Amino acid sequence: MDEIMSKKRTSFFAIFWGILALLYFFLPIYGTLDFSLRMERGILSFKAYKIIFADPRFWEGFRYSVTMAVITIIVSAAIFVPTIYWMYLKVPQARPIMEIITILPFVIPGIILVFGLIRTFSRPPFQLTTSTFKTDILMIAGYVIISMPYMFRAVDVGMRSIDVRTLTEAAQSLGSNWFHVLADVIIPNLRLAILGGSLICFATVMGELILADFLVRPALGPYMVRLGLTKAYEPAALAIISYSLTWFSLGLLQFFSSRSERQKQQVITT
């Protein structure tokens, strides 16, 4: 009897805190959505969205950030996939040090990293701020560093789930060289892991503010801040657009990973 009572009480307690958490999650999003639709007095309209989509600076920022995100993903995958593959195959004792290095961007706050990057690369011998192209190289490097913890972990987990050694030896005994082992055997097996890392990379770069702000490049982040200083309704609309982008990329990830889960199960059952 006592136990039944306590069970009932805990479940009320659980629902109370659960509802509070849901409210905390969704009220601000609902508030933003509602606010973004109220630009015209008395009616709901998409006016704030129309203004943003008609603003060439928004599209400039969007294009720039998407381009940067795609290049970041390519560079990041090009660095991490071969490195982690090599680590699994040839230097497993490097794992602890690799784990520490790749977690460093969590320890060093973004603002500090940018501070160091700017002061290091704004003067010789490694000056990278003399042209916009060179600055963009610095931007990409910074983005790769910032998204490194996600990319490393995604590829690492993917690599752990396949038998790297057997696959490599099998491919080599069939006459593949290193490049073909990586390109035709390892990477196809890592598709999902790389996709996962890439999507988080994408979301990170699209929302990043500090790097672009201090290197004065036309990314989406600084555009948002500037809009926030002068406008009332457009920032809310922009926040909704930004959320949609993030959710779209993470939803895509969810979709692909659940599909591959199902495929795996089909293979097992047949």
Add this chain to the structure above:
Amino acid sequence: MSQMFATRQRKLWREYPLWNWVGLFPFFIFIVFFLVLPSLRLFTGAFTDQEGGLTFDNLKVFQNPNVLKAYIMSLQVSAITAFVGGFFGFLVAYSITQGGAPRWMRNVISTFSGLAANFGGVPLAFSFIATIGQTGIITAMLKKACFNLENYGALAQFLASGGVNVSDITNVCPLNPYTYGFSLYSLSGLVLAYTYFQFPLMILTITPALEGLKKEWYEASTNLGATPAKYWRDVALPVLMPSILGASLLLFGNAFGAYATARALTGGSIPLVSIYIGQQIRGDVLGNPNEGYALAFGMVAIMTLTIVAYSLLQRRATRWMKS
């Protein structure tokens, strides 16, 4: 345990020669250029003078009242949000793991926690402005909940007979947070906004520990006559303590390094260290670039301490989860 690790490492070294490390060089070169070099620049900058000689004078920057204020403010914000977010997050995590919340609620909360923990940044600030800023939707709703004491005749008469000036309390809006000194653009607002990404992080980090609480422990202690309160005090909390402390440290560090949300929300009117460093990058507000490096160095030192303590606690915490 550590001996086992050492022998395993020694065996690995024999099997995989040093030469193999060459394959990791491209990665290391990238890291040296874009992570080690910038960090070294800050570090050496913090301990050299304008001419390049070794000095500890730059640390005097911490005697600057503005710098001190910024550090205190940052530590305060981080501690408050770690505590508020940690406490709230713990209760929610408990509810969805042990507390018997409905399944759909569990799924929504755990999925959304992963999203919200990475939410930060400028859009979050905009959301809070649109929701609970001066003209926000929720603020407007709360402002509308007013009443005129004159409409409550009996109560007004009663209060008037008690010597209260009734005309002072006409049109009272008891729910409007702005009448109680709340402002989204101040410390309280910053705490409210930071909690949005802090408590989901708590849920994510504490859930594995809560799932590690075995049912048998509860059954054993109740069989031995313990009340639920005694079970919590003597069994569950001691087991969970390292995880709770570790997660709180993680939250602390998370808030300490944050920049974008504070910048977009308050426009830099709240003096946080991260905001101060931003101003130092823009234009040398301290008048001495090396003192700027010392400022950054202090921030890294605090973050490092936090994360090291976190990982030590985490190691202690996993002891219970392995078996």
